[in-house]
Amino acid sequence: RCGPRCVAVAQDLRWEERRCEAPADGFLCEFNYGDSCPKLRAPAALGVTYATPFGARGSDFLVLPPGSTAHVEGLGLELHCAETGGGGRLRWGHEAPGAWACELDNGGCDAECRDKDGRPRCSCQPEKWLGADGRSCVSPCAEAPCEHLCVPDGTAFHCMCHTGYELAADGSSCQDVDDCATNPGICDQECVNTEGGFKCRCHSGYEMVEEHCRPVPHCRKAHCAHVCEDVPGGYRCHCFNGYTVHPQHATQCVLHCNRSECLAECDPHAEESCECPEGFVLDDREGGLKFCVDINECDMNYCEQNCTNHPGGYACHCDAGYVPLDQHRCKKVDDEEETYSGDAEPSTEAPVPTRTPPKAGRLHPGVLVGITVGIVSTVLVLLALVCHLVKRHCSSPSSMDYKCSGSAEKEMGLHQVTPACASSSQKL
Structure with missing residues (x-):
């Protein structure tokens, strides 16, 4: 609501004080001009x-x-x-x-x-x-027809153009200069003319660095966990000290120790949060030191025959005359198979005969009769042997012992056990 007294604009364009209920003399118009x-x-x-x-x-x-x-x-x-x-x-x-x-x-x-x-x-x-x-x-340039710049010269003038342009034949207008044509080699790779200038571009696989084209680093698209090194045609990931490249993921790093024990990797903000490489176990020492100690997997009898422990792992080996069946077991080499070291793969090439085998011919009837008689005699001998064994029937061995020849190599042997049907003083 209005107060008891108001101000108004009088007819002579002056402020005057009146009662709010008094009628105004008129109104004011607002004029707008571009200049004054x-x-x-x-x-x-x-x-x-x-x-x-x-x-x-x-x-x-x-x-x-x-x-x-x-x-x-x-x-x-x-x-x-x-x-x-x-x-x-x-x-x-x-x-x-x-x-x-x-x-x-x-x-x-x-x-x-x-x-x-x-x-x-x-x-x-x-x-x-x-x-x-x-x-x-x-100024002599006040009415000059110059498109870009006008330079007074006494009562005369001269027209000039900005950089990247040149004065046209009429002496007043300006036209673009093709910098790529007039300055060959101004760009390392590609030159694109523009109105009043030019732009340099690089081929695919290159980028502009300080006005020059440089190969795009391969490491820019790499995802190395620690350090990336550009090499011809690609990149190589490296790890900080105490780490090694993951064997299955070349861009990742895992803790690594190439000795029997190393200091543990601990979080400085959480004393109990420590990590050890795979194949190591955390060991608390005096003074609050924490070490990662290598686990001797060979003491766990993972390998069927021979075992070699190394920091963070182990390797199984087979005796002479055996080949690896899988990571831990060995199998005997058949007579037809070639004997080789347990660390090497057997050859897959078929053996070449030293001489041509004789051609198969038809057997003489007398030879067939001799073979038949031999087979019948063998069968009779086997039957007699079976009967004899039945009469002297006894139980099979009941126990099996294992012994190790050392911490690095392991052997498995069978100790024969006295049959139940024999006397206590008799050894088999």
């Missing part, structure tokens, strides 16, 4: 009064719209706010050419106003001259 004339710089004794096109009069205006007038009583002078020249700029002036008193807004001069022979005169900077109104300074 500033208040004239003048001593107070000259008494400048302004009048606007919409009827407002006074001496307190800061800026005035086009069409305004300024009446200077002390000089008997009337000035108008209007455009001068072809630039659309508003300034104070009057129809008569030349300067007015220098004490009033510098006599209307663009540059310097001087009283010469009792009359005010305007002067301009070098390479400029007075315009037709006698107050504005005109």
Whole structure:
């Protein structure tokens, strides 16, 4: 709600205090202009009064719209706010050419106003001259047709162009220079001309580094856990001290110890959080030290025959005459198979005969009879032997012992046990 007293704009454009219920004298219109004339710089004794096109009069205006007038009583002078020249700029002036008193807004001069022979005169900077109104300074480039740059030369001018352009045949317009054609080899690989310049590009697999094409590092697309090294045609991952490259994942690193024991990798913020490489066990020592100690897998009888322990693992080997069946077991080499070391793979090449085998021929009837008699005799002998064994039937061995010849190599042997049907003093 309004208070008991309000302010309003009176008809003479002054603020006045009234009751809020009193009717207003009218309304104000807002005018917008692209440019305006500033208040004239003048001593107070000259008494400048302004009048606007919409009827407002006074001496307190800061800026005035086009069409305004300024009446200077002390000089008997009337000035108008209007455009001068072809630039659309508003300034104070009057129809008569030349300067007015220098004490009033510098006599209307663009540059310097001087009283010469009792009359005010305007002067301009070098390479400029007075315009037709006698107050504005005109440059030879003011009306020049130069597209880019104009350089005054006395009362004349010269047109110039920005870098990457050259002056056309008409002497005023500018046209693009094909830098790629005029400067071959300006780029390492590819040159693309642009308006007013050029761009350098690199082939696939290269990138721009300090304005030169360099091969894109292979390590940029690698995912090495620790350190990546660029090598011809690719990259190689390395690990920090105490780590080694993962045997199945070449970009990953795992803890590694190449001795029987190493210091454990512990989190400095959690004393109990320590890690050891695979094949090692954590061991607490005096003074709070924690070591990773190698596990001797050979003591666990993983290998069927021979075992060699190494830091973080072990390897099984077979005796002469045996070949590996899997990682831990061995099998005997058949008579037809070639004997080889347990660490090597058997040859898969078929043996070549040293001489051509004889051709098979038809057997003589007498030979067939002899073979038949031999088979029958063998069968009879086997039957007699079976009968004899049945009569002397006894139980099979009931126990089996294992013995190890050393910590590095292991053997398995059978100790014969006395049969149950024999006497206690009899050894088999």
